[in-house]
């Protein structure tokens with residue numbers, strides 16, 4: 317069975333580890349340790365290293381999902397993960413004032429590795445249609461290309477499977 321490597325990118329606390337846990341349950345490797353930087357995020361634990369889980373797509377393909385560490389001091393790990401990926405899902409909270417800038421920066425980092433890298437935005441917190449539409453059009457304006465934008469609750473397995481259903485064809489056609 318081949319494994320398609322995808323990477324979840326996003327700021328600390330957005331839900332990368334939670335998303336992989338929802339998809340893979342206990343069959344995942346998580347690298348969480350107590351959070352020593354409560355000023356960046358109040359949560360109890362944070363990822364040091366890369367989370368990893370496998371999702372069987374049921375067609376002979378497996379997705380290998382890596383969650384990057386959100387803390388900036390692990391830039392090098394993020395870059396390494398992107399370099400081995402065939403697709404990247406960028407996760408942000410579109411309600412945050414800097415969401416568009418942050419998403420732009422992540423997408424530009426991804427495209428700097430390969431302009432053809434399949435990339436999708438996942439809005440990981442509840443968001444109004446107005447904010448979501450505004451986010452999508454501002455981001456497309458800044459990037460000069462439209463990137464698919466979806467919304468999902470990372471805590472819900474079915475919503476995460478739907479997200480992968482949308483993303484997988486984007487990867488398999490490139």
Ligand SMILES: Nc1nc2c(ncn2[C@@H]2O[C@H](COP(=O)(O)OP(=O)(O)OP(=O)(O)O)[C@@H](O)[C@H]2O)c(=O)[nH]1
Nearest residue numbers: 327328329330331332333334362363385386387441
């Ligand atoms: N209230 C609320 N909480 C959410 C929602 N989505 C995710 N969460 C919570 O947000 C937290 C996300 O934490 P993690 O999954 O550890 O985040 P991470 O992206 O892996 O963070 P780092 O590894 O530190 O970069 C979890 O406690 C989730 O339960 C949501 O829609 N609403």
Ligand SMILES: [Mg+2]
Nearest residue numbers: 332333362363
């Ligand atoms: Mg994490």
